[in-house]
Amino acid sequence: MHFIFRFIRSLAADFTDLLFPVLCLGCNQSLGANEKVLCTHCRLTLPETNQHQGPYNFDLLNKFAGKVPIRFLASYVYFTKGGIVQKLIHNIKYKGQKEAAKEIATWYGHQLKLKSDLFNETDLIIGVPLHKSRFRQRGYNQADWIAEGLSEALDIPTRTDILKRTKFKESQTQKNRVERWENVKTVFSIQNHVDINGKNIVIVDDVLTTGATIEACSIELLRAGCKSVSVLTLAVAHR
Structure with missing residues (x-):
């Protein structure tokens, strides 16, 4: 009887895949049975930065030099206009592909765990928050x-109740570095000071461009008493 049920479920799944195939977010081809988010070819051609592999390149921190002390900074892949990473980020932010964000981050996390010792003293991971109105609009x-x-x-544990975006600001997409900073410098606040006191925290976002948003978040976290701030993003703008 169990065999019959498994057989029926398998047929139903195959029929659903035939009618509504899951497509690669890179090339729009159907994904294989063991593929997620990207087909094998697209995944192997991702423009990985390998920034997490030693020796660590401290030049990456120049975006924050003289502004805020960042312990380390690394991004998984390079973002270029018209490239596969831009397509991925667009799907993640505007097409409801939140599970894709988690899956890709898991790929990156496994690499970091195997090939980097930067996280030995990390206590907490925090995503850059959205304003509640933007959250309602996007749904996540x-x-x-x-x-x-x-x-x-x-x-490493993650929390969503520590850092809050208290003011709604317009999109950063078309702004330069100074305009981005002016747009975000007073929009974040800390909700639970005790829970971050003396902690080494990693701030997470999708794309690192000018670094203004990360800088604003870092300032608030350090003011609230955390020991250090580091940064991880899925992508970094490629010159």
Whole structure:
């Protein structure tokens, strides 16, 4: 009897896949049975930065030099206009592909765990928060899903109730570095000071461009008493 039920479920799944195939977010081809988010070819051609592999390149921190002390910074892949990573980020942010954000972050987290010792003293992972109105509009915060994937892979807890975005600001997309900073410098606050006092925290976001948002978050966390702030993003803008 169990065999018959498994057979029927298998047929139903195959029929559903035939009618509504799950497509690769890179090339729009149907995914294989063991593929998630990206087909094998697209995954192997991701422009990985390998920034987490030693020796660590401290030049990455130049975006924050003289502004805020960042312990380390690393991104999984390079973002270029028109490239596969731009397509991935667009799907994650605007097409409801939150599970894709978590899956890709899990890939990155496994790499970090195997090939980096930067996380030995990390206590907490926090995603850059969305304002509640933006959250209602989108239905989720992609940074929280990225944080979830990293948390599972690295076995480091993540929290969504520490850092809050208290003011709604317009999109950062078309702004330069100074404009981005002016847009976000007063929009974040800390809700639970005791829970981060003396902690080494990793801030997580989807794409690192000018670093203004990360800088604003870091300042608030350090003011609240955390020991150090580090940064992980899925992508970093490639010159």
